[in-house]
Amino acid sequence: MAKHETPLLDQLESGPWPSFVSDLKHQAEIRAKNEEGVEFQIPQDSVEDLLGVLELSYKHGRTHWKHGGIVGVFGYGGGVIGRYCDQPKLFPGVEHFHTMRVAQPCGKYYKTDFLRQLTKLWDLRGSGVTNMHGSTGDIILLGTTTPQLEEIFYTLTHEMNQDLGGSGSNLRTPADCLGESRCEYACYDSNALCHFLTNEFQDELHRPAFPYKFKFKLDACPNGCVASIARADMSFIGTWRDGIKVDQDAVNKYVENDPAYPPNAGAHKDGNWGPFDIEKEVLSLCPTKCMKFENKTLKIDNANCTRCMHCINTMPRALKIGDDRGLSILVGAKAPILDGAQMGSLLAPFVEVNPENDYEAITEVIENVWDWWMEEGKNRERLGELIMRQGFQKLLEVTGIDPMPQHVAYPRTNPYIFWKEDEVEGGWERDVAEYRKHHLR
Amino acid sequence: MSDLLSNKEESTKAVVDFLTKKAKNKTKFYIKDFYAIFPDDKPRAIKNVINAMVTDGILEFWSSGSTTMYGLKGAGKQHSSEGEE
Amino acid sequence: MAFISSGYNPEKPMENRITDIGPRHYEEFYPEVIKKNKGKWSHHEILEPGVMVHVGESGDEVYTVRVGGARLMSTSLINEICDIADKHCDGHVRFTTRNNIEFMVDSKDKVEPLKNDLNTRKFAGGSYKFPVGGTGAGITNIVHTQGWIHCHTPATDGSGTVKAAMDVLFDDFQKMRLPAQLRVSMACCLNMCGAVHCSDIAILGYHRKPPMIDHEYLDRLCEIPLAIASCPTAAIKPTKVTLEDGKEVKSVEIKNERCMFCGNCYTMCPSLPLADTQGDGIVLMAGGKVSNRISDPKFSKVVVAFLPNEMPRWPSMTDAIMKMVNAYVQGANKYERLGDWADRIGWEKFFEVCELDFTHHLIDDFRQQAYMSWRQSTQFKF
Ligand code: HEM
Numbered sequence A: 001m002a003k004h005e006t007p008l009l010d011q012l013e014s015g016p017w018p019s020f021v022s023d024l025k026h027q028a029e030i031r032a033k034n035e036e037g038v039e040f041q042i043p044q045d046s047v048e049d050l051l052g053v054l055e056l057s058y059k060h061g062r063t064h065w066k067h068g069g070i071v072g073v074f075g076y077g078g079g080v081i082g083r084y085c086d087q088p089k090l091f092p093g094v095e096h097f098h099t100m101r102v103a104q105p106c107g108k109y110y111k112t113d114f115l116r117q118l119t120k121l122w123d124l125r126g127s128g129v130t131n132m133h134g135s136t137g138d139i140i141l142l143g144t145t146t147p148q149l150e151e152i153f154y155t156l157t158h159e160m161n162q163d164l165g166g167s168g169s170n171l172r173t174p175a176d177c178l179g180e181s182r183c184e185y186a187c188y189d190s191n192a193l194c195h196f197l198t199n200e201f202q203d204e205l206h207r208p209a210f211p212y213k214f215k216f217k218l219d220a221c222p223n224g225c226v227a228s229i230a231r232a233d234m235s236f237i238g239t240w241r242d243g244i245k246v247d248q249d250a251v252n253k254y255v256e257n258d259p260a261y262p263p264n265a266g267a268h269k270d271g272n273w274g275p276f277d278i279e280k281e282v283l284s285l286c287p288t289k290c291m292k293f294e295n296k297t298l299k300i301d302n303a304n305c306t307r308c309m310h311c312i313n314t315m316p317r318a319l320k321i322g323d324d325r326g327l328s329i330l331v332g333a334k335a336p337i338l339d340g341a342q343m344g345s346l347l348a349p350f351v352e353v354n355p356e357n358d359y360e361a362i363t364e365v366i367e368n369v370w371d372w373w374m375e376e377g378k379n380r381e382r383l384g385e386l387i388m389r390q391g392f393q394k395l396l397e398v399t400g401i402d403p404m405p406q407h408v409a410y411p412r413t414n415p416y417i418f419w420k421e422d423e424v425e426g427g428w429e430r431d432v433a434e435y436r437k438h439h440l441r
Numbered sequence B: 001m002s003d004l005l006s007n008k009e010e011s012t013k014a015v016v017d018f019l020t021k022k023a024k025n026k027t028k029f030y031i032k033d034f035y036a037i038f039p040d041d042k043p044r045a046i047k048n049v050i051n052a053m054v055t056d057g058i059l060e061f062w063s064s065g066s067t068t069m070y071g072l073k074g075a076g077k078q079h080s081s082e083g084e085e
Numbered sequence C: 001m002a003f004i005s006s007g008y009n010p011e012k013p014m015e016n017r018i019t020d021i022g023p024r025h026y027e028e029f030y031p032e033v034i035k036k037n038k039g040k041w042s043h044h045e046i047l048e049p050g051v052m053v054h055v056g057e058s059g060d061e062v063y064t065v066r067v068g069g070a071r072l073m074s075t076s077l078i079n080e081i082c083d084i085a086d087k088h089c090d091g092h093v094r095f096t097t098r099n100n101i102e103f104m105v106d107s108k109d110k111v112e113p114l115k116n117d118l119n120t121r122k123f124a125g126g127s128y129k130f131p132v133g134g135t136g137a138g139i140t141n142i143v144h145t146q147g148w149i150h151c152h153t154p155a156t157d158g159s160g161t162v163k164a165a166m167d168v169l170f171d172d173f174q175k176m177r178l179p180a181q182l183r184v185s186m187a188c189c190l191n192m193c194g195a196v197h198c199s200d201i202a203i204l205g206y207h208r209k210p211p212m213i214d215h216e217y218l219d220r221l222c223e224i225p226l227a228i229a230s231c232p233t234a235a236i237k238p239t240k241v242t243l244e245d246g247k248e249v250k251s252v253e254i255k256n257e258r259c260m261f262c263g264n265c266y267t268m269c270p271s272l273p274l275a276d277t278q279g280d281g282i283v284l285m286a287g288g289k290v291s292n293r294i295s296d297p298k299f300s301k302v303v304v305a306f307l308p309n310e311m312p313r314w315p316s317m318t319d320a321i322m323k324m325v326n327a328y329v330q331g332a333n334k335y336e337r338l339g340d341w342a343d344r345i346g347w348e349k350f351f352e353v354c355e356l357d358f359t360h361h362l363i364d365d366f367r368q369q370a371y372m373s374w375r376q377s378t379q380f381k382f
């Protein structure tokens, strides 16, 4: 018998998509039966009460949670988010129901022994409810009490060799696409760089250092599977400088509609799109119109290719990314609060990705940007807002990167250039008396 | 690093004095608010010292989820309003 | 419920403390075939919705079966995922950025048994536990934020709106008939933890009433200067209020017309709640993307200014979403993302073919960038 009636939530059990309500109800039963004999360290009926309070929200159309800012593990400024129910009498099992963020492994591959260790720990010391994963990337453990926080942290670090993730004005746990591990489009090893940055900047991740949050996201190619350009203060997007590699035989296989060469790797198999037409589907959709197909030969004017990935995505067996690979750094993306959304803006068009020297070229940009932001950023000012306030030129100045046309979509449309004195021949100090010799008053 | 910041006793005292003086109005501060105490130092050096004071149990964090603030340990109304006394 | 110690000593928190170790190393978790072929993949093919093969230069193959899942997930479900991974995949499994789960096997004959196993597992309520799909030119899983299950500022629920939307979009999760992939995202308040502002279709919770002020308790529970400082629009001022019993207390006043309903002040001060049954609801946005393919990444645009919360299945919301998806399927060219299609036909046509109302709320008036979106041309369609 369920502890609380949930008639509204019950209606979310039908339909094909996995029902979180069914899952939670099942979990509540498992906790109630407790066949494993777990000595639950937080209320056994916490999941029943979670369903109960959620049902109440469905009835009211209002949340029943309050924020808490104090709780955490000792010495860390992030990784825990305090949560309290505003109806503790009705739902004592979730009166204190804090979140812990656990740093996810790069690429989000797991072995089951690790996951089982984690579920065992979370059954013992928490609600047994998680997010796999939160939108930042971390594993989210949803719901425990204050005394359990240190205990969980102790087990994580001592028995699982595993740390918490970031929250607050810290570096957030960096997140990456799977990259070279299983993707032929990858221009660098995003898992390796992500792991390096996560570990290199552990102090920044756990202890507040910044005016506000800061996010790294890593996409190993311009397809952008982790959406770094939209949601990271600094995004690392793989790219290449030489030409796309073309296998002409394979191109012709696509042109001949060979079944082993489905366009776009088969992504459109259920549509009635007719036979593949290279002219219509590749050449004319190339944003720079830099391709030609003549006499069964595909020619790419690589100097004019902007590496949009379309032709490669469409004919993956015939076209391959170039060999002179690196990444572009874009900065300043953020959600709409407060001055409207910002997309990342290109800062460094091409940076070498070199694990041999600890990614020196990348960390140099990071540290320069951070030094500036820590010095100049106002409280709760995201990097993107600081760039808006002090100007892109200032960003180039602090990072020592030369301005180039790649930095802009088009040049400014107003001539209101704030010339600095040292840029103008002879400076600004002038002799008005001398002037008046030639210009009468 | 300035003499003030590198001297643990003195820097601790300066921070505690600063916070005690303001305590009547407000008990939580952004990292930037501490820059004023150490005008000659780099932000990075300052935050290292401030964060060490948390480890020493003198200060504590308060997190909004998106920003983290600092206060004297136990000061303010959050402890009782969040039921964490 | 006896307290069990992990070994941690609260008297001496620094004793044997381990910190700053980061996540586990990814290589510990790679399947063998991944480890061996990393960086040397030749190409891939989506064999059918949800099933992919990646072929290495070595000739090795890895078959991936992708399944959808609710990101709100119990430990018992994770354990079940582990059982499946142990049975079919040598104990390896992977999660995707969009909350899908990927099971990988190293030969083709292992695919069918795995797929059959996944397809037969259902929840007691009848829904799939592990529906296979989410690849190619279809609709993959929705990324979303917490909502009423765990956050203090949501204007709607996360898991419930997503479940309702995915149920109506389910055919396209298991098919690849769209002109291009269509990404749906969900965030339950304007803070957009999930950064939904670049999605083909975005569901966004939105408050429309400024916070209430619990004068009687405010000064007891909150530090007024912190509440004031938390407001991004400087809408909050200190004040003194006389309660009904004649007692004068310190409190705040809110300039309602300046409030952007962000809930920051509620984070700082529990005496400023803003959730409201009538005030809260859903905004729909459309036409954003993050990929650089063919056209530049772009922001989503607001296409429905407000829909009320209709628990538990949000029919007006799913209706509007289906209208957009259907019009897109009918009108767009192959490879054309929803936003590129809308740009091509013009947004005036978008509203017509999607049968959505255009209201004054959809004309930008937020700060400088507003001007950029007005029409500075005589070219438009009637
Ligand atoms: C004043 C501003 C903000 C506050 C106070 C805030 C607070 C929070 C809190 C408390 C959480 C944790 C929710 C939970 O798990 O219980 C959270 C999550 C998150 N926040 Fe923020 N946040 C703010 C702004 C932002 C912004 C601007 C972004 C992105 C641009 C963002 C991105 C995220 C993401 C991605 C998550 C994880 C969401 C999820 O996976 O459900 N936050 N935020």
Ligand code: HEM
Residues within 6 Å of the ligand: none
């Ligand atoms: C200090 C500010 C400005 C000054 C002194 C200025 C001056 C002028 C002058 C002298 C002309 C006439 C050129 C000619 O036909 O001989 C002109 C034309 C024009 N200005 Fe400006 N202008 C200023 C700012 C602007 C701004 C801010 C805008 C628009 C945003 C603008 C838009 C135009 C346009 C559209 C023309 C007509 C161009 C054409 O006939 O093709 N001006 N301006």
Ligand code: HEM
Residues within 6 Å of the ligand: none
């Ligand atoms: C400080 C600001 C400005 C000053 C001192 C200024 C001054 C002038 C002067 C002296 C002329 C020439 C008149 C003539 O000899 O025929 C002129 C023309 C013009 N101004 Fe301005 N202007 C200013 C701002 C603007 C702005 C802001 C605009 C437009 C937005 C503007 C638009 C024009 C146009 C279009 C003309 C050209 C008229 C024509 O072609 O005959 N001006 N302005």
Ligand code: SF4
Residues within 6 Å of the ligand: A177, A178, A179, A180, A183, A184, A185, A186, A187, A219, A220, A221, A222, A223, A224, A225, A226
């Ligand atoms: S971002 Fe590029 S490299 Fe990374 S997984 Fe996506 S397509 Fe592959």
Ligand code: SF4
Residues within 6 Å of the ligand: A285, A286, A287, A288, A289, A290, A291, A300, A304, A305, A306, A307, A308, A309, A310, A311, A312, C294
């Ligand atoms: S990558 Fe894009 S720009 Fe370059 S040739 Fe291919 S389609 Fe054209």
Ligand code: SF4
Residues within 6 Å of the ligand: C145, C146, C147, C151, C152, C153, C154, C155, C187, C188, C189, C190, C191, C192, C193, C194
């Ligand atoms: S989007 Fe808003 S309501 Fe949803 S989890 Fe994030 S802060 Fe909370």
Ligand code: SF4
Residues within 6 Å of the ligand: C210, C211, C230, C231, C232, C233, C234, C235, C236, C254, C258, C259, C260, C261, C262, C263, C264, C265, C266, C274
């Ligand atoms: S909800 Fe946001 S904008 Fe409105 S008063 Fe509170 S902090 Fe200010």
